[in-house]
Amino acid sequence: MPANLPPQYYEIEKKYKLARTNQEKIAILKQMFSIMPKHKGTNRLQGEIKAKISKLNKEIIEKKQKGGKRIYSHYIPKQGAGQVVLIGPPNAGKSQIISKVTDVDAEVAPYSFTTYKPIVGMMTFEDIKIQLIDTPPIAENSIESYLAEVIKNSDLILLIVNLGSDDILEEIDTIIKELKKMKILIWSKEKKAEKEEGWTYKRTIMVANKIDIKGANDRLIALREFYEDKFPLISISAKEEKNLKNFKEKIYEALQIIRIYTKAPGKPIDKNEPVILKKGNNVLEAAQAVHKDFVSKLKYARIWSKNKFDGQEVKKDYILKDGDVLEFHT
Ligand SMILES: Nc1nc2c(ncn2[C@@H]2O[C@H](COP(=O)(O)OP(=O)(O)OP(=O)(O)O)[C@@H](O)[C@H]2O)c(=O)[nH]1
Numbered sequence: 001m002p003a004n005l006p007p008q009y010y011e012i013e014k015k016y017k018l019a020r021t022n023q024e025k026i027a028i029l030k031q032m033f034s035i036m037p038k039h040k041g042t043n044r045l046q047g048e049i050k051a052k053i054s055k056l057n058k059e060i061i062e063k064k065q066k067g068g069k070r071i072y073s074h075y076i077p078k079q080g081a082g083q084v085v086l087i088g089p090p091n092a093g094k095s096q097i098i099s100k101v102t103d104v105d106a107e108v109a110p111y112s113f114t115t116y117k118p119i120v121g122m123m124t125f126e127d128i129k130i131q132l133i134d135t136p137p138i139a140e141n142s143i144e145s146y147l148a149e150v151i152k153n154s155d156l157i158l159l160i161v162n163l164g165s166d167d168i169l170e171e172i173d174t175i176i177k178e179l180k181k182m183k184i185l186i187w188s189k190e191k192k193a194e195k196e197e198g199w200t201y202k203r204t205i206m207v208a209n210k211i212d213i214k215g216a217n218d219r220l221i222a223l224r225e226f227y228e229d230k231f232p233l234i235s236i237s238a239k240e241e242k243n244l245k246n247f248k249e250k251i252y253e254a255l256q257i258i259r260i261y262t263k264a265p266g267k268p269i270d271k272n273e274p275v276i277l278k279k280g281n282n283v284l285e286a287a288q289a290v291h292k293d294f295v296s297k298l299k300y301a302r303i304w305s306k307n308k309f310d311g312q313e314v315k316k317d318y319i320l321k322d323g324d325v326l327e328f329h330t
């Protein structure tokens with residue numbers, strides 16, 4: 001029986017030849033497997049791919065046991081006002097979202113395991129940029145260890161779920177389980193467990209994508225019932241660009257940051273580049289963020305803010321708000 005493979009199969013096969021690491025190779029093989037029609041004609045090929053995956057997995061384990069050094073670091077340097085990592089089951093639309101809201105084009109395809117390595121893009125939100133990272137999908141026993149590093153290093157997780165999938169709840173369960181294997185917790189209620197050795201809690205927003213699909217509303221209702229008390233939950237359609245403004249605002253909020261503008265005495269406000277601070281930071285911390293030397297030299301500061309201050313002198317321990325303007329006097 002002929003295999004009758006779809007043309008995309010050969011496209012993916014080309015990527016396989018370019019893959020550098022065993023992890024990348026495995027991800028591509030999984031992709032080849034997932035789009036291959038499952039019938040008698042492809043039986044042998046299916047077997048071959050599975051065998052290749054398990055051989056590569058074995059190699060990875062053996063390398064680890066030998067204590068071999070990893071050549072490729074998956075540490076992603078932070079850029080912009082925050083680093084946000086998109087995770088989720090295969091085919092949920094993670095890459096589609098990245099392509100719509102950032103300056104990069106991530107490969108989008110109507111089958112699973114399209115993305116096989118992290119892709120970084122910058123998203124503009126009002127006058128700042130936020131870094132988003134697209135990642136390979138998480139399915140049962142498929143999470144790659146470097147992904148745990150990427151997640152732990154990030155400031156925020158977006159758990160992208162697929163409102164077009166009948167298995168949406170199972171897919172979410174699997175992800176939570178796989179993350180737990182990596183000692184990562186994402187429910188705010190479980191945050192206290194972080195104090196126990198080795199656990200990391202990451203603030204998470206659940207993003208239900210593909211709200212445009214028929215039946216999506218019913219699944220959203222189910223999702224709300226199960227998860228509304230555990231995560232901030234928003235629904236979007238990346239494809240039809242629905243609710244993307246709200247998506248950006250929710251990310252900004254969850255990052256818990258504020259923007260401060262500075263001005264030199266007698267000069268206009270520098271509106272170009274806000275100073276990014278943590279919510280709850282004060283005038284002294286703002287001075288520190290602008291220039292280390294400022295802290296010891298700071299005599300006083302003046303502040304301008306919406307409906308409150310108009311150039312008054314302000315104490316060093318004054319807690320700042322998003323949009324405040326400061327003028328430092330040394
Ligand atoms: N109807 C609809 N389809 C979408 C939407 N977003 C993505 N898709 C489609 O879903 C499929 C998968 O999209 P991807 O962005 O490749 O999904 P992914 O989560 O990156 O998939 P992996 O890389 O395999 O993990 C593609 O066919 C997209 O066109 C959406 O909002 N609505």
Ligand SMILES: [Mg+2]
Pocket residue numbers: 094095096107108114115134135
């Ligand atoms: Mg993808």
